[in-house]
Amino acid sequence: MRRFAFAVAACVIAVPAFAQFSLPDLGKTQDGKLDLGGIIGQVKDIAGSQSADEEARSGETIAATVFGAAPAWRKPAAQSYVNLVGRNLARQVERKDLQWRFAILDTPSINAMAFPGGIVVITRGLYELVTSEDELAAVLSHEIAHVNRRHQWKVIQQQKLVALAGSAVTSNDKGRTAEVVADLGTKLIARGLDKSAEFEADRDGVVIAARAGYDSSALIAVMERLKLLKTGADTALLFSTHPSPEDRIASLTEAATAQVEAAAEPSAAAARIRTAR
Amino acid sequence: MRFLKPVQAVIVAAALFCAGAAMAEPAKVRTAGPIQAQPLAAAAATGSVKAGITVDILQRKGFWARVKSGTQTGWLKLSRLSLGSGVSGNEIAALASGRTGSGNVVSASGGRGLDAADFERATPDNAAVAALSRTAASESAAAQFARSGGLKARKLDYIRAPSTKRSSR
Numbered sequence: 405m406r407r408f409a410f411a412v413a414a415c416v417i418a419v420p421a422f423a424q425f426s427l428p429d430l431g432k433t434q435d436g437k438l439d440l441g442g443i444i445g446q447v448k449d450i451a452g453s454q455s456a457d458e459e460a461r462s463g464e465t466i467a468a469t470v471f472g473a474a475p476a477w478r479k480p481a482a483q484s485y486v487n488l489v490g491r492n493l494a495r496q497v498e499r500k501d502l503q504w505r506f507a508i509l510d511t512p513s514i515n516a517m518a519f520p521g522g523i524v525v526i527t528r529g530l531y532e533l534v535t536s537e538d539e540l541a542a543v544l545s546h547e548i549a550h551v552n553r554r555h556q557w558k559v560i561q562q563q564k565l566v567a568l569a570g571s572a573v574t575s576n577d578k579g580r581t582a583e584v585v586a587d588l589g590t591k592l593i594a595r596g597l598d599k600s601a602e603f604e605a606d607r608d609g610v611v612i613a614a615r616a617g618y619d620s621s622a623l624i625a626v627m628e629r630l631k632l633l634k635t636g637a638d639t640a641l642l643f644s645t646h647p648s649p650e651d652r653i654a655s656l657t658e659a660a661t662a663q664v665e666a667a668a669e670p671s672a673a674a675a676r677i678r679t680a681r
Numbered sequence: 682m683r684f685l686k687p688v689q690a691v692i693v694a695a696a697l698f699c700a701g702a703a704m705a706e707p708a709k710v711r712t713a714g715p716i717q718a719q720p721l722a723a724a725a726a727t728g729s730v731k732a733g734i735t736v737d738i739l740q741r742k743g744f745w746a747r748v749k750s751g752t753q754t755g756w757l758k759l760s761r762l763s764l765g766s767g768v769s770g771n772e773i774a775a776l777a778s779g780r781t782g783s784g785n786v787v788s789a790s791g792g793r794g795l796d797a798a799d800f801e802r803a804t805p806d807n808a809a810v811a812a813l814s815r816t817a818a819s820e821s822a823a824a825q826f827a828r829s830g831g832l833k834a835r836k837l838d839y840i841r842a843p844s845t846k847r848s849s850r
Contacts, residue, residue, distance in 0.1 A: 464807075464810050465805070467810050467813075468805035468806055468807045469800055469803050469805050471805075471806040471809035472803030472804045472805045472806040472809075473795060473800050474795055475809065476809055480816070484816060484818070487817055487818040488823055489826075490818075491817070491818040491819070491820065492823035492824070492826055492827045492832070494823075495820060496834075500820075503814075504817065505813035505816075505817045506813075506816075506817075507816070511795050512794070513794040513795040523813065590800045595797075604842065607839065607842070608840075611838070611839050614835055614837050615834060615835055615836070615837050616832060617834055617835065620743070621743035621744055624744065624759065628764070631764075637796075640794055641794060650764070653759060653764070654711075654760045655760075655843075657758050657759040657760035658758070659840050659841075659842075660744050660840065661838075661840055662722055662723075663838065664744075664840060665721070665722075665743055665744050665745075667835055667837065668744060669743075671830070672830060672832065672833075673831060
């Protein structure tokens with residue numbers, strides 16, 4: 405702990421010293437005045453690109469654990485179909501340039517998950533439960549929204565600081581850091597996000613689906629089908645990590661704008677899912 | 682003109698019965714307020730309902746339901762209703778038959794579902810993650826896929842969080 409306190413103190417002392425040497429070249433406006441906003445922006449850009457790489461690597465590590473628990477479904481036509489639907493939806497968000505990858509897990513469990521960096525999985529159980537491309541798009545859009553908002557990544561980053569501080573490991577110990585991040589990510593899948601993040605992903609998700617041309621109300625149809633499911637082994641993880649379908653319908657319907665309501669029509673592609681069954 | 686065979690007639694009659702059951706779905710009103718002439722926030726009120734009463738859902742459209750309460754009919758947003766099972770009679774029949782689902786729909790499959798312990802025990806499968814790149818779709822392939830499905834893109838703003846924009850509905 406003393407070592408950690410010393411490291412913090414060293415950083416506090418070092419930052420102004422670093423700033424003195426760097427400021428002449430960084431963050432000045434054209435008339436020579438100091439531009440603190442510019443400095444922060446440039447530092448954020450550098451940190452952002454490093455963070456995006458770390459985010460993608462961490463997502464792959466977490467996904468590897470999930471694939472270790474449930475393999476990819478050996479049905480190439482369905483895997484290809486989910487990738488096309490998903491990638492088209494991802495074109496509708498700010499982080500469209502991530503390496504978006506989608507997969508169906510071979511398990512009867514009913515769930516879908518997103519991992520930092522752009523990997524999204526849906527279980528065979530949920531894939532078979534949806535009855536149209538609009539409903540599949542609603543599920544995938546919710547997951548894309550989590551990645552687009554960095555919901556999981558933000559939680560992992562916060563918890564990483566605590567975990568590393570507690571174990572007095574410096575951020576230079578990359579192997580240990582990656583291990584901690586993978587462990588936090590896997591635990592997060594099992595524990596779930598805050599309800600507010602789930603409601604936000606529902607709101608964003610219907611917009612993402614509607615932007616792509618799908619029925620904005622298809623998520624409600626999926627929720628109503630989930631309400632029929634009894635709590636059991638196949639649904640335990642889903643129900644323990646998300647608000648109830650009733651609450652999600654109420655929250656989404658309450659928040660829906662007139663624009664979103666106007667997009668509540670089945671798409672021309674609704675029945676296409678049958679070709680990939 | 683061809684007539685239905687007896688078996689077909691029974692199936693059609695059963696379907697109509699189920700559709701009728703769907704139209705009579707009851708729901709409890711969560712919040713009092715107007716019922717409206719159309720499924721639009723700006724539509725005129727055709728009456729009002731009190732919280733706690735039971736109404737019959739006649740029709741569903743997107744985020745709205747057309748309901749009957751006594752002699753009044755009109756549209757309510759779904760957020761103002763407790764929908765009970767929320768699924769129509771014919772959908773329940775379809776689900777029970779497994780027609781629309783995997784057979785794991787109404788009850789658990791009998792097998793063990795994916796849970797936290799599975800993740801803790803799992804041996805990471807890095808090869809499976811590497812293989813994702815092979816099935817991933819390019820942006821251009823996805824755009825072509827959208828066009829071939831007749832999908833029409835829309836411009837839409839994100840919905841703001843309720844805490845920053847309270848709905849007046």
